[in-house]
Amino acid sequence: MELEFTTRTTFDKVGTRPPRPDGTDKVTGRALYGADLAGAGMLVGKVLRSPHAHARILAIDTSRASALPGVKAVVTRDDFPGIGPDGKVKGEVEENVWDVARNVMARDKALYEGHAVAAVAATSTAVARQALKLIDVTWQVLPHVTDVDEAMKPGAPLVHEDMITAGMDPAPEEPSNIAEYTRIEMGDIEAGFAAADVIVEQTFRTEAAHQGYIEPHACVASTSEDGVAELWCCTQGHFSVRDMCANILGMDLANLRVTSSEIGGGFGGKTTVFLEPVALLLSRKSGRPVKMTMSRDEVFRASGPTSSTSITARIGATRDGRITACDASFRYQGGAFPGSPVSYGAVCGMAPYDCPNVVLDCYDVVVNRPKAAAYRAPGAPMASFAIESLLDEIAGKLDIDPVELRLRNAVKEGSSSVYGPTFGAIGFVECLEAARDHPSLEAAPGANRARGIAAGFWPNYGGQTSVTVNVNNDGTVLVSLGTPDIGGSRASMCLMAAEELQIPYERVKAIIADTSALGHNDTTGGSRVTHSAGLATIEASRRVIDTMKQRAAALWDIDVEAVVWDQGCVRPSGANAGDHEPLTFEAIAAMAPSTGGPIAGHAEINAEGAGASFAVHVCDLEVDPETGRVTVLNYLAVQDAGKAIHPDYVEGQYQGGVAQGIGWALNEEYIYGSDGVLQNPGFLDYRIPVASDLPMIDTVIVEVPNPGHPYGVRGVGETPIVPPLAAVANAVSRAIDRRMTETPMSPPRILAAIDGSP
Amino acid sequence: MSLQHVTTTVNGDAAEFLCDATETLLDALRDRLGLTGSKEGCASGDCGACSVMLEGRLVCACLVLAAEADGREVETIEGMAGTGELHPLQTKFLELGALQCGVCTPGFLVAAKALLEEHPDPDETEVRYWLAGNLCRCTGYDKIIRAVLETAADLRGQ
Numbered sequence: 001m002e003l004e005f006t007t008r009t010t011f012d013k014v015g016t017r018p019p020r021p022d023g024t025d026k027v028t029g030r031a032l033y034g035a036d037l038a039g040a041g042m043l044v045g046k047v048l049r050s051p052h053a054h055a056r057i058l059a060i061d062t063s064r065a066s067a068l069p070g071v072k073a074v075v076t077r078d079d080f081p082g083i084g085p086d087g088k089v090k091g092e093v094e095e096n097v098w099d100v101a102r103n104v105m106a107r108d109k110a111l112y113e114g115h116a117v118a119a120v121a122a123t124s125t126a127v128a129r130q131a132l133k134l135i136d137v138t139w140q141v142l143p144h145v146t147d148v149d150e151a152m153k154p155g156a157p158l159v160h161e162d163m164i165t166a167g168m169d170p171a172p173e174e175p176s177n178i179a180e181y182t183r184i185e186m187g188d189i190e191a192g193f194a195a196a197d198v199i200v201e202q203t204f205r206t207e208a209a210h211q212g213y214i215e216p217h218a219c220v221a222s223t224s225e226d227g228v229a230e231l232w233c234c235t236q237g238h239f240s241v242r243d244m245c246a247n248i249l250g251m252d253l254a255n256l257r258v259t260s261s262e263i264g265g266g267f268g269g270k271t272t273v274f275l276e277p278v279a280l281l282l283s284r285k286s287g288r289p290v291k292m293t294m295s296r297d298e299v300f301r302a303s304g305p306t307s308s309t310s311i312t313a314r315i316g317a318t319r320d321g322r323i324t325a326c327d328a329s330f331r332y333q334g335g336a337f338p339g340s341p342v343s344y345g346a347v348c349g350m351a352p353y354d355c356p357n358v359v360l361d362c363y364d365v366v367v368n369r370p371k372a373a374a375y376r377a378p379g380a381p382m383a384s385f386a387i388e389s390l391l392d393e394i395a396g397k398l399d400i401d402p403v404e405l406r407l408r409n410a411v412k413e414g415s416s417s418v419y420g421p422t423f424g425a426i427g428f429v430e431c432l433e434a435a436r437d438h439p440s441l442e443a444a445p446g447a448n449r450a451r452g453i454a455a456g457f458w459p460n461y462g463g464q465t466s467v468t469v470n471v472n473n474d475g476t477v478l479v480s481l482g483t484p485d486i487g488g489s490r491a492s493m494c495l496m497a498a499e500e501l502q503i504p505y506e507r508v509k510a511i512i513a514d515t516s517a518l519g520h521n522d523t524t525g526g527s528r529v530t531h532s533a534g535l536a537t538i539e540a541s542r543r544v545i546d547t548m549k550q551r552a553a554a555l556w557d558i559d560v561e562a563v564v565w566d567q568g569c570v571r572p573s574g575a576n577a578g579d580h581e582p583l584t585f586e587a588i589a590a591m592a593p594s595t596g597g598p599i600a601g602h603a604e605i606n607a608e609g610a611g612a613s614f615a616v617h618v619c620d621l622e623v624d625p626e627t628g629r630v631t632v633l634n635y636l637a638v639q640d641a642g643k644a645i646h647p648d649y650v651e652g653q654y655q656g657g658v659a660q661g662i663g664w665a666l667n668e669e670y671i672y673g674s675d676g677v678l679q680n681p682g683f684l685d686y687r688i689p690v691a692s693d694l695p696m697i698d699t700v701i702v703e704v705p706n707p708g709h710p711y712g713v714r715g716v717g718e719t720p721i722v723p724p725l726a727a728v729a730n731a732v733s734r735a736i737d738r739r740m741t742e743t744p745m746s747p748p749r750i751l752a753a754i755d756g757s758p
Numbered sequence: 759m760s761l762q763h764v765t766t767t768v769n770g771d772a773a774e775f776l777c778d779a780t781e782t783l784l785d786a787l788r789d790r791l792g793l794t795g796s797k798e799g800c801a802s803g804d805c806g807a808c809s810v811m812l813e814g815r816l817v818c819a820c821l822v823l824a825a826e827a828d829g830r831e832v833e834t835i836e837g838m839a840g841t842g843e844l845h846p847l848q849t850k851f852l853e854l855g856a857l858q859c860g861v862c863t864p865g866f867l868v869a870a871k872a873l874l875e876e877h878p879d880p881d882e883t884e885v886r887y888w889l890a891g892n893l894c895r896c897t898g899y900d901k902i903i904r905a906v907l908e909t910a911a912d913l914r915g916q
Contacts, residue, residue, distance in 0.1 A: 019852040026860030027848040029795015029835035033861055036794035126778065212895045214799040214807055215861040264797070264861025265895050296800040487858035487896060648855030648901070655898030656858065683804035683893060691899040692883075692890040 005538075005710040013499045014711055017648045020491035021509050022262070031262045034218030034234030035293045042220065043072055043121040045282045045292035046128040047275070048135050049302060050110030050117055053144035053368040053676025054157065057110060057137060060118055064134040070127035073285035074135070075278060076118045077107045081250040091243030091253050094523070095272060099337040101248045103371045104277050109142070111159060111336035112368045113677045114301030116274075121282040121290045144368040144676040148333040149310050151177040151367045159336055159366040177366045179338030184346060184360040186418060192325025192357025196316025200393040204386040206725070206743045207669035208308040208333075211375050212660070212688045215264020216299045221279035222289040227251070229283070231258045233276055236266040236484055237523025241273055242515045248277045249284075256280075259514040260484040267660070268374030269304050271523050300681035304373020305670060307332040307340045311386040313349075321400045323391075323409045326350055327359040330383060335371040340364045345379025347419040348722065349387040351457040352428055352614060353409040358418055368676055374525060377458045377718035381661060381725050385743065388454040388726030393739065402453050402730070403436045403616075417612075419459065427640030427704030428455070428614035434700050435616040435638045449622045449633065452731025456615045456722025460715040461526030462607030462708075466519035467536035469497060469544055471599040475586030477501065477544075479510040479537055482521030483529045487656075487717070488649035492530050493537045495645050496711065500541035502568035503585050519604045527715025530645060531706075532607035538710050543601030548588045551595045556580045609708020613715060615639035617658065617723035623735040625754060628747030630666055630732060636698045637723075642706035642714030650716050655697040657720025663689045664721075665728035669744050766827040768793070769837025777824040783817075784808045786824035787834060795835035795864045799893065806892030809865040810834045816872040818891075835864035838871065847871055847909045856905040858896035866892050870906045878914055882907060 025031040062074040080101060089097050106115045118135050122128035143157035150156055156177055165172050166180040193199060219233035229251070235241045238260040246253050263270060275292040283290040294303065313328035328349070334340030346360040395405040410428045417423055435441070435453065468480040479493050490510040498505040522528065545565045552570035553560040562577035563570050569582035583591075592599050620634040637654040644650040667687045671679040680686045705712025729740045738753040761776040768791060775790040782801075787793045787810070799805035801820045808819040811833040812826075819834075838845045847870050850856070857863045866889065873880060873888045880888065885906050886899070894902060 017855065020855070022860075023852040023857070024844070024848075026857055026863050027844065027851050027867060028839055029793070029864045031860055032794065033797065035798065036788075038789075038792070126780075213859070213861075214805055214893055214895055215797065215859070216799070262861075263859060264799075265859045267895070293798075296802065296805075488855065646855075649858070652855055652858050652897055652901060655900045656896045657898075659898035660895065682802055683800050684802065688893060688895060689899075690890040690893065691886040691903065694886075694899055696882075696903070697898050697900045 007705050007707050007710060007712045009705060009712065011499055013495050013505055014643065014645050015647065017646060018491065018505050020488050021494055022485065022490055033215055033264050034261045037220045037232050037261065039220060039222065039289040042289040042291050043123060043286055044125045044128045045119055045121045045279050045290045046132055047116045047278065048118040048132045050106065050113060050115040052110055052139060052141050053113045053146065054142040055110050056140040056142060057106060057108065057117065058140055059138040061136040062118060064136065065120055065131040068127065068131050068134060070123040071120055071131045072123065072288060073121040073282045074118065075281045075285060077105050079281055080105055080248065089247055091246065094240060095339065097244060097247045100244055100272060103337060104248065104274060112370050114298065114370060116278065116302065119278045119282060121286050145177070146367050146369050146672045146676050148308055148331050148365050148367060151333060151365050152331060152363065159368060163366070178363055179366055180364040182343050182362040184362065184418065185358065187357035189325055189327055189357045189359045193316045195318065195324045197319040198394060198397050199314060199316040200390050201314040202390060202739065202741055203310065203312045204389065204741045206309045206382040206385060208305045208369070209375065209664045209668045210300060210305040210686065211267035211269035213265030213267060213269055216294040216296060217274055217303060218293040219276050219279050220289055220291045221276065221283040223280055223283040225287065228255045229280055231256060231276060231280060232261055233258065234261050234263045234270060236263065236270045236486065236525055238484065239482060239515050239521050240271065240523045241276055244273045245277045245280055249280055257514055257516045260512055263484050263486055266486055267376045268378060268525060271374050271525050272304060274303055296683065297681045300686060301678050302370055304371055306375035306378065307334055307372050308670070309382040311382065313386045313390055315390045315394060317394050317398070319398065321398055321405045321408045323353055323355045325357040326355050328386065329361045331363045331365060332379065333365045333367040333369065335369045336366055337371045338364055338366060340372055341374070341379030345383035348377065348380035348457050349383030350418045352411055352455045354411050354415050355409070376657065376660065376721040380456065380458060380722045381664065384454065384456050384722050385725035385729060388723065389729055389739065392730045403432055406455055407432050423612060425704055425707055426612050426614060427702045430702045430704055431614050431616040431638045431640055434702055435618055435636065438636055438700065440634060440636055440698055441618060448625060448735055449620065450731045450735035452619045452727045452729065452734065454617055454723040454726035454730060456719050458527060458613045458718040458722060460531065460610035460613050461528040462532045462610045463522035463526070463528050464520050464606050465532040465536045466521055466604045467533060467540045468518060469537065469540040469601040471544055471589050471592070473590055473592055475503065475507065475589040477503065477508045479508065480513040480517060481510055481533055482513055482518040483524045483533045484512055486524060487653060488646060489529045489533065491649065492645040493533060496534050496537050497541050500538050501544065501585060527613065527717040528610065531610050531709055531713050531715050534645065534711065534713055535607050535709060536603035536605050539603035539605065540601035543603070544599060547599050548585070551588055551591065552583050555595060609706070611642050611706025611708055611714035613640060613719040615719045615723055617727040619727040619731045621728065621731045621735065623732060623750060628750035630745065630750065632662060632695055634695055637720055638700040638702060639716060639719055640702040640704050640714060641716050642709065643703055643712035644701045645711065645713060647701060650701055651699045653716045654699045654720045658697050658724055659689050659694060661721045661724025662694065662728060665725045665743055665745055667744050667746065762825050764825055764828045766829070767831045769833055779825060781824045782820050783822040783824045783827055784819035787819060793834050793836050797861055797864065806869060807862050807865040809868040809892065811868065811872060816869055835868055838867060845871065846912060850905040850909045854901050854905045856897065856901040862892060862894045866894065866902055873906070874910050874913060878910060880910060
C-alpha cells in the first residue's frame, strides 16, 4: 500500500501526557505477565543444562527420569524433527532457524555452559527438579574458548568444526571461529590519512552485558491431540515466535496461535525463542498444558546477552578539526552461533560524521558462550565507545572543544551516510547545539571531577505492520495491534488514533491482539513501533473516516466527494451539497447497524521512511582516586524524537537507556572462569544500577520532524544506550588523565589506570 | 513429604493453604492463592519485585518460607488500592509515567508505601536508598523517585 501524507506539525492531543490505557492494571498487580497464567492440569517444565562450556554429547539416558512418578514427558534432541540448513522456512523468521533449533536444544555438542540438553514436564516443580537429576548424560568434554581475540587465533578450539568463514575471497581452506567477514568501504583511505595533520589509534574492549529485563522468560504451551496448539509467552514478537516454533517443530502456521502476555522488559533479548518450542513439545508428548519459566540464573547463562568486543580504530583529522579518514577493525563474538551485530555496530559508530574515507573490517566470531540476542541498538554502543573516545583524543590534541569538534563534522540533510543512504531531514546538529547551550552545563567541575560528552546514532526501522481500528456503536474505538507494548506504546497509538479521528483520548483503547487476529507484524524492535504501528494506526483511522463519509453521503443522498471530515464531524462540503446538519463521529457510529454494518479500518503495510535518530549525552562524574569508584553527578541526554507522541515515555526511553549504558560502562560484565563457566549469574554479582547509584537524568527532546511519518515520528528506543559508554569513558579519562579503553570501568580497572599499569 | 497447613491473613482476609515445607511465601501467594501481582525476578532477594509486607515489615516474599506466614498478616500489591480507589502512590505513578514495562512496579509501590508510612518526609537520597533493593531496568529510576517525592509532599498536604 502506498501511503500519501504530508507531515503535520500542529496537534491537539499528540504531545500531551495522559495516563496509559494499560496503566491501572500495572499499578494494581492485575496485569498478567509471562509467568502469571495458570491452566487446569498444568504441568511444570524444567530444562537440564550443560555444566560444560564445550562437550560432545555421547549419550542421553532418560529412562530413570521417565520412570519417576509424576513425570509426564521427557524431551531431548531425538524429539526434534530435522531441519536441513537449506530447509524451506515458513513464515517470517528473521534468524537462521537451523541455529535457533540447535540453540533451544543441543544436538551433537553442548556449545556453552547452560546449553539445553533435555527437558521434563512433571506434576510439580519438586518432581521436575528431581527428574532432571535422574537424566544421565555421557559427556566428552572438549577444549573451549570464550574470548573473542583468543577464538580468532589459529589453533583455537573450534566451536563448529566445519565452519568456513563467509565473505572472504578466496574462501579460506581451513575452518575457523570467524563466521563471517565484511568490509565496508568508502573513498580513498590512503589519501584520507595522507591529508590528516593528526592521527589517533587505539584498541578498545568491551565485556558482554545482559539486557537485564526484570521478568525472566516464561511461557505456557497447550497442544491438542489434533496438533493444534496455543502458546502464551512474554515476547517482543509473537508472530516471530509462532513462525520460529512452527519451523522448529514442523507445524503449519495456522495450527499455532501465540498470545503475547504483558512483557516485563525485553530490550532485544525477547526477540527469539528459548523455552517456547520445548514447552510445545512437552505439551504434545504429555497431552497437558505445560508452564516453563527460567530462573534468573538460567536467564544469565542461557538467554541471549550481547557480544563482547575487541575494536581497533584509527582516525585522522586536519588541524582545523575535519575528520579525513577512519579505518577500524571490529571483532564481535556472537556466542555459539553466527550473528553478532558487528556490521550494525561498525556503521553506527561513524554514521554521525561526514567522513569521506572509511574502511571498516567486521569479524563475526563464534565462541563457547550463549547465542547473542539483540540488545538495544545492537552493536552500536561498543563501536561508539571506540569512535567517540578517539574523537575526544583528537579534540584534546587540537585543543578544540569536544562539542565543537563534533559540530564541524556532523552529518546534515544531504550528507551521505556510511551505511548507504543519503540523510534526509535529521537533527544531529540541533542535538549538539542543544547540549552545548544547556543551562545545566555551566557549572565547572571540581577536583577529581570531569565532564564527558559523546554522540550516538541508530538508523531506526519500519517493517511489516498490521493494525485494525474498530468503531463501537457508542462511538468508542478499539485499536488492535500486533506489536507487543514494552514501554507505553498503546498510549501513543491511542493518542494518534484520537488525533486522527478527532475524538477524546479516553474514548480510544488499544490491545495487543494474538497471532490469529491480525496479519503479520514484525517484532517490536529496531525502534520501529511508534513509527510503523503509528503509521498503520493513522492509516486505519483514515479508512474509518472514509467509511463514515460514505455513510453520511449515502444518508444525504449526495456524492461522497461532496462531504468533508472536519473537527470530528462529516459535513456537506459547501452550499451546493445541500443543507444537512453535520453528523458527529458518535452519531455515525450509532447509525452503523442501519447504514451498512460495522465500521472498521485496517492497514496492512510494510513501513518505510523510518527517520534516523541522533543523540548527544553529557556526563559529569567524580572519581575517588583511593578506591577507583565512580559517582555519576549529573547526566544530560539530548535526542531528536522527530515528534514526541507521549513525552513521558520518550523521556523514559532516554533515561532508561542512559541507566543501562552507565551500568555497562561502570559495573556490568559477564565473568567467565578458566573452565568456561559463568561466574556471576545473578543480580548480586552481575550488578545493574540501583536507585542509589544514579542521579536524576535530565532530558531534552529535540523535534526535527521525520518526513517519512505523517506526524514526524522517529523511533527513540535504541539510541539512548549508544552514547553512555563513551560519555562516561571520556569523563573518567579526563578526571584521571588516562585514556580508559575497556568496559566495565570498574574500580580495579580505574585504579590500575591511575597507577599506570595495564 | 507431607504438606503444611498454613492459616494466615492476606490483605485483610482470612486465607489458608497447604504448602511444601520448603516452599517460599512468593510461590504460595502466586501458585496457591492466585495472587500473581508479586513477581519473581530473581528468587534471591536482589530485585525486590516480590516485595510484600509481613506483619508490617517490608520483606522479599522469595526469602520468606510460606510456613512463616502462619498466624501472621500479609499485605500484597493486590491489597494496596481501596475499594474503587487507587492509593495516592498508584495514582502518581500513572500521572508521571513512572513505569514502562511495569513488572517491577508492584514491588516499588509496596516498598514506597512502607517508606512513606515510616518516613513521611524523605529527601531524594533517602528515597533512593530505601528503594535500592528494588531493581528497575526500564526507567532509570528518575520518574519513580519523583513520583514518590511528590506523593510524600501531597500526603503531607504541601
